[in-house]
Amino acid sequence: xxxxxxxxxxxxxxxxxxxxxxxxxxxxxxxxxxxxxxxxxxxxxxxxxxxxxxxxxxxxxxxxxxxxxxxxxxxxxxxxxxxxxxxxxxxxxxxxxxxxxxxxxxxxxxxx
Amino acid sequence: xxxxxxxxxxxxxxxxxxxxxxxxxxxxxxxxxxxxxxxxxxxxxxxxxxxxxxxxxxxxxxxxxxxxxxxxxxxxxxxxxxxxxxxxxxxxxxxxxxxxxxxxxxxxxxxxxx
Numbered sequence: 455x456x457x458x459x460x461x462x463x464x465x466x467x468x469x470x471x472x473x474x475x476x477x478x479x480x481x482x483x484x485x486x487x488x489x490x491x492x493x494x495x496x497x498x499x500x501x502x503x504x505x506x507x508x509x510x511x512x513x514x515x516x517x518x519x520x521x522x523x524x525x526x527x528x529x530x531x532x533x534x535x536x537x538x539x540x541x542x543x544x545x546x547x548x549x550x551x552x553x554x555x556x557x558x559x560x561x562x563x564x565x566x
Numbered sequence: 567x568x569x570x571x572x573x574x575x576x577x578x579x580x581x582x583x584x585x586x587x588x589x590x591x592x593x594x595x596x597x598x599x600x601x602x603x604x605x606x607x608x609x610x611x612x613x614x615x616x617x618x619x620x621x622x623x624x625x626x627x628x629x630x631x632x633x634x635x636x637x638x639x640x641x642x643x644x645x646x647x648x649x650x651x652x653x654x655x656x657x658x659x660x661x662x663x664x665x666x667x668x669x670x671x672x673x674x675x676x677x678x679x680x
Contacts, residue, residue: 487668496570496657496670497611512667544611552599552618552661555668557611 456480460545460558467535467565475530475561477545485548486528487512487555488520490541497544503528504551535565568593570658572671579648580679586633587643587674589658598662600641602632605655605673614656617641645676653678 489497499512501520546555579585633642658671
């Protein structure tokens with residue numbers, strides 16, 4: 455039982471490049487989330503999903519897109535990376551709307 | 567607007583003593599959940615404790631307890647008998663059903679001294 459996994463763990467991009475972060479969970483959770491963590495600001499919700507085929511915007515969605523084609527996977531895409539997107543990205547999942555969230559190990563992204 | 571406030575950027579506590587980390591929240595939704603997470607220097611997020619808005623009793627999980635004062639909109643985390651391994655960043659968070667969103671506070675960094 456791996457819980458929540460994220461790929462890759464580290465990535466360096468140049469401004470304007472694109473990439474996709476992959477999140478996978480094996481707990482059959484309906485809800486999945488993408489957060490970014492910046493120093494001194496805690497975690498901020500980028501996008502979330504309440505089930506397969508659904509996505510919704512969170513607090514800071516600009517510059518990101520997501521897809522949930524399979525229940526166990528939640529992808530976060532950056533179409534044209536900017537230095538402001540340098541951050542640590544966490545994926546999480548939960549069984550319900552008001553339940554503890556299980557977090558992946560994080561992806562450290564640097565945009566030069 | 568929903569908001570979580572953690573007013574203590576950093577806290578020091580002596581090993582084996584108790585410590586309280588403050589958290590206040592603001593929401594107009596009657597149904598919500600309050601959470602505390604621990605983030606050690608290794609970076610992972612670890613769930614500690616949960617309190618539902620309709621729960622009558624304060625939540626407890628081992629050495630962790632949540633001092634829930636609904637009228638004051640506070641949800642302070644109490645760690646009893648601090649250990650060196652408790653040194654970490656602690657985040658208070660809230661999830662609610664209306665206009666679904668989860669928000670986190672800015673965190674409190676706890677240092678446990680030997």
